[in-house]
Amino acid sequence: MGTVASAAADSPAVPRFRSARSWPVVVALALFSLSTILPLLFMAATAFRTQADWDRNKIGLPTTASLGAFERAWTGANIDVYFRNSLIVTLGAVTLSVICATLAGYSFSKISWRLRAPVYYFVLSWIAIPPLLMMVPIYVEMVQLGLLDTYGSVILLYTALNMPFNVYLMTAFFRSLPDELIEAARIDGAGVHRTFLRIMLPLAKPALATLIIFNFLWAWNEFLFALLMLQSDSVKTLTVGVLSLQGRFTTDYPALMAGLLITSLPVVGAYLIFQRHLVRGIVAGTVK
Amino acid sequence: MWGLLYATPAFALVTIFVVYPFGSILYHAFTRWDGIAPAQWVGLHNFRLLLHDPLFLRALRNNLIFALSVPVQLIVPLFVAYAIHRRVPGWRFFRATVFLPAVYATVVIGILTATVLQLDGPLNSALGAVGLDSLQREWLGNARTSIPIILLVVIWTNFGYNVLLYLAGMSAIDPTLEEAARIDGAKWSRVLRHVVVPSLRRVMEIVLVVNTITAFAFMFTYIYTITNGGPGYDTYVSEFYIYNQAFTNQNMGYAAATGVLLVGIVLVIGLVQIRALTREER
Numbered sequence: 001m002g003t004v005a006s007a008a009a010d011s012p013a014v015p016r017f018r019s020a021r022s023w024p025v026v027v028a029l030a031l032f033s034l035s036t037i038l039p040l041l042f043m044a045a046t047a048f049r050t051q052a053d054w055d056r057n058k059i060g061l062p063t064t065a066s067l068g069a070f071e072r073a074w075t076g077a078n079i080d081v082y083f084r085n086s087l088i089v090t091l092g093a094v095t096l097s098v099i100c101a102t103l104a105g106y107s108f109s110k111i112s113w114r115l116r117a118p119v120y121y122f123v124l125s126w127i128a129i130p131p132l133l134m135m136v137p138i139y140v141e142m143v144q145l146g147l148l149d150t151y152g153s154v155i156l157l158y159t160a161l162n163m164p165f166n167v168y169l170m171t172a173f174f175r176s177l178p179d180e181l182i183e184a185a186r187i188d189g190a191g192v193h194r195t196f197l198r199i200m201l202p203l204a205k206p207a208l209a210t211l212i213i214f215n216f217l218w219a220w221n222e223f224l225f226a227l228l229m230l231q232s233d234s235v236k237t238l239t240v241g242v243l244s245l246q247g248r249f250t251t252d253y254p255a256l257m258a259g260l261l262i263t264s265l266p267v268v269g270a271y272l273i274f275q276r277h278l279v280r281g282i283v284a285g286t287v288k
Numbered sequence: 289m290w291g292l293l294y295a296t297p298a299f300a301l302v303t304i305f306v307v308y309p310f311g312s313i314l315y316h317a318f319t320r321w322d323g324i325a326p327a328q329w330v331g332l333h334n335f336r337l338l339l340h341d342p343l344f345l346r347a348l349r350n351n352l353i354f355a356l357s358v359p360v361q362l363i364v365p366l367f368v369a370y371a372i373h374r375r376v377p378g379w380r381f382f383r384a385t386v387f388l389p390a391v392y393a394t395v396v397i398g399i400l401t402a403t404v405l406q407l408d409g410p411l412n413s414a415l416g417a418v419g420l421d422s423l424q425r426e427w428l429g430n431a432r433t434s435i436p437i438i439l440l441v442v443i444w445t446n447f448g449y450n451v452l453l454y455l456a457g458m459s460a461i462d463p464t465l466e467e468a469a470r471i472d473g474a475k476w477s478r479v480l481r482h483v484v485v486p487s488l489r490r491v492m493e494i495v496l497v498v499n500t501i502t503a504f505a506f507m508f509t510y511i512y513t514i515t516n517g518g519p520g521y522d523t524y525v526s527e528f529y530i531y532n533q534a535f536t537n538q539n540m541g542y543a544a545a546t547g548v549l550l551v552g553i554v555l556v557i558g559l560v561q562i563r564a565l566t567r568e569e570r
Contacts, residue, residue, distance in 0.1 A: 025371050029382045032368075035444070036388040039400050042410075058413040104298035113291030123299060126306045128497065130505030130554065132527050133547040136534045137312035138305065140323045160305035163298050192290045221393035223509045228535075239395040243513075246399070253403065260396045271391040275384060282449075283456040 040264065047258035054253050069254035070262075073245060078233055079259050082241030085151070085230075086220060086263075089237055092155035093219040094212055097166050100159065101211060102204060105170025106196055110182055120171065127164035131225070139228050153229040154237070158219045166211055169281060173207035174200065210281035213274035220267050238263045317548040321541035323534075334545035344546065347524045348553075353435055354525070355503035355557075357443045361450050362495055366488075368447075369454030370480050383455070387448035394445070398513025401441055402428065428515050431522035438510055438523060446502060450495050457491035458484060489565065496561045504554045526550050 046054065047069045048062040073079045107113070108120045131138075138157065139148075147153040177200065185195040223239045230236045233244075242263055245256040271278065317334060319327035338344050368386065372379045389397070404410050405427040412424045428434045461484060469479045508527040515523040526546065534543035 022371075022376050026376055026378060029368065029371065029376065029386075030378065032447075033382055033385040036385045036448075039392060039397070042400065042404070058408065058410040059417070100297040100301060103294040107291045107294035111291035111294065113289070116291060116295075119295055119299060123295075123302050126302060126310075128501065129306065129310065130501055130551065132505045132508065132530065133551050134306070134309035134313055135530065136323070136540050136543050136547065137309035137316065139534070140540065141305075141309060141312075143323075156301065157305050160301040163302050163306075167298055196294075217391060221395075223393070223395050223512075227512075239393050242395065242399070256399065256403070260399060264392055264396055267391050267393070268388070271388070272384075275387075278387070279383075279452060279456070282452045283459065 040261075040268065043257045043261040043264065047254055047261050049254050051252060051254055066254075069252070069258040072252060072255040073258040073262065077245050077255060077259065078241060079238070079245075079262055081233065082236055082238045083262060085235055085241075086237040086239075088151055089154050089158075089226075090216060090219040092151060093158040094215045096155060096159040097162060097215045098208060098211060100163065101166035101170045102201065102208070103196075104167045105172075105174050106200060108167070108171045109174035110177075110179070110200070111192065120167075123167050124164050127168065131161055135224065135228060138225070142229055148229060149231050149235055151235060154219075154222070154226055157225055157229075158215070158222060162215055162218060166215065169211060170204070170207060173204060177203055206277065206280070209274060209277040213270060213278050214281055216270055217267055217278075313544045313547055316541050317545040319541040319544075320539075321544070322538045323540040327541060330541070334542050335549065337542070338545060338549060343521060343524065344526070344529055346521055347526045347529045350435065350523060350525050351504050351507065354439055354442060354507055355500060357439055357446075357503055358496065358499045358561075360443055361446060361499045362492065365447055365450035365495075366454055366480075366485070369451045369458060370476075370484065372451070373455060373458040374476070383451075385448075386451050389445045389447065390449050392445075394509040395513055397441060397445055398510050401437070401514050405437065429519060434515055434523055438514055441514070442502070442507070442510060446499065450499070453491050453495055453498075454488065457488045461487045492565055493562050496565065497558045500557050500561065501554055504550055504557075 045061055048065055048067075049060075050062075050064065050066045050068060053060070053063060104123070108116060142148045142153045142157075147156070181199055181203075182195055185199050190198065221239060222237075226237045226240045230240060233241070238259075242256075242259045245252065245259045316327055318329060318331055320330050320333075321327035368382075372383050372386075376382075406412075407426050407429075411427065415421065415423050425433065427437060465483050466479055469483050474482070505527065507525045508531065511517055511523055511525050511528055517524045517528050530543045530546045530550075533539045533546065
């Protein structure tokens with residue numbers, strides 16, 4: 001259980017592959033790695049080209065470093081609005097997830113109350129429910145609640161759909177912290193809230209980082225429910241809005257690639273910065 | 289009392305947006321419903337229709353084809369993870385990039401695939417440029433090429449996630465066991481088979497279940513952006529069917545029944561896989 005607190009250990013004792021015979025493996029892995037970076041390179045190379053350039057030749061590097069495609073996407077095709085919407089929805093869902101999951105995780109691990117175990121398992125039991133199953137009633141429910149076409153619809157939904165995993169993660173983390181901390185705080189006269197806010201929350205930073213990166217990537221990239229709920233241009237997120245760059249008859253490909261690049265850079269950047277925390281979350285979800 | 293209060297927001301959100309819709313779908317699967325007027329109870333009628341609907345059966349067959357990704361995802365990432373676990377040269381770099389496809393939005397991957405593979409797109413131009421004109425074709429124009437391409441894209445996207453799952457499992461194995469086996473002269477393949485794999489049963493279960501669910505319940509975005517189900521109904525999948533029944537035809541009850549049937553199928557396949565896996569280990 002301590003695996004949540006300690007990182008995916010780079011244990012030094014594992015025997016290494018260093019023999020000359022490992023080169024085919026290295027070449028295969030390198031080729032795969034190249035394929036994972038290729039989309040970024042292709043988007044960037046095409047986005048900096050001019051449309052005439054693209055029409056002449058589909059492969060090739062930009063001859064002029066033209067920023068025109070970014071401008072056509074950003075202001076001409078509403079990508080600026082979609083970007084802002086993605087930011088609002090993602091930050092909203094991440095914030096709400098952090099609040100709900102830390103409170104619940106703390107309650108399920110460190111406060112004893114009647115029905116604690118059944119409520120915990122009840123929340124957890126929805127961890128693998130495919131959301132596709134529920135697209136119809138969720139849509140109808142949003143219409144009835146008057147939330148259709150608002151940020152609130154997807155913020156609440158994203159938070160709810162990931163809640164079982166988030167609660168599981170935070171509960172596991174708080175469980176790994178010693179009870180003596182709470183006991184000491186209680187003796188010092190701190191109440192439940194004070195202990196939670198001043199003692200436990202600061203210690204939960206590594207788990208919070210995992211929670212934030214997971215939910216950030218998930219919410220930013222979500223497509224199906226955003227497509228269903230967010231219908232006006234003023235609330236659409238990037239994953240839905242970027243489709244408008246695909247013309248019905250002709251498509252401005254450099255602008256489309258600029259739009260895709262703008263959609264990708266925040267998540268790729270977040271991944272590179274928080275990579276360790278993501279790996280840690282996967283360890284927490286697997287090794288029990 | 290504070291315990292209950294602290295857990296309430298999480299509990300309430302799950303109840304309102306996950307549990308209630310789940311109950312709703314179970315009920316409405318047995319009704320005729322347009323989403324607005326009160327639903328009419330029709331018993332098993334929806335399910336009877338479904339099982340005789342050629343379009344649904346075709347969609348389901350396509351889902352089954354996409355489930356071919358499951359054995360691939362069970363085996364190949366295991367070897368890749370083991371190479372990274374054993375620190376092949378460049379392992380840090382490989383560990384970072386292998387997950388990158390899962391970081392891109394599925395929409396981005398889908399649009400890129402459609403762009404690169406269009407008739408006058410970069411792939412065909414590249415083939416022409418190196419004199420392989422005979423290989424040029426409309427890649428997404430018929431099921432013989434489009435389905436394998438989508439399958440490949442799905443495998444590529446989720447590959448890194450499985451590698452990381454295996455890596456997590458391997459990092460929990462006592463390294464002295466592997467070292468001991470190696471000192472005894474065991475080849476890497478024997479160490480992998482007899483020391484590492486037996487400790488990964490739980491991870492393998494997760495890999496099986498997650499990738500099966502993906503093949504049946506997370507295909508919508510790929511299909512929507514790469515082929516839009518076409519040409520014709522060549523790449524139609526069950527989620528597309530639910531989506532169109534619900535939002536084009538307003539057959540909400542029928543769509544609910546499709547969802548319930550699909551989850552039943554996923555559950556059964558998942559349980560069978562786990563049973564098979566645990567029996568093999570015994």
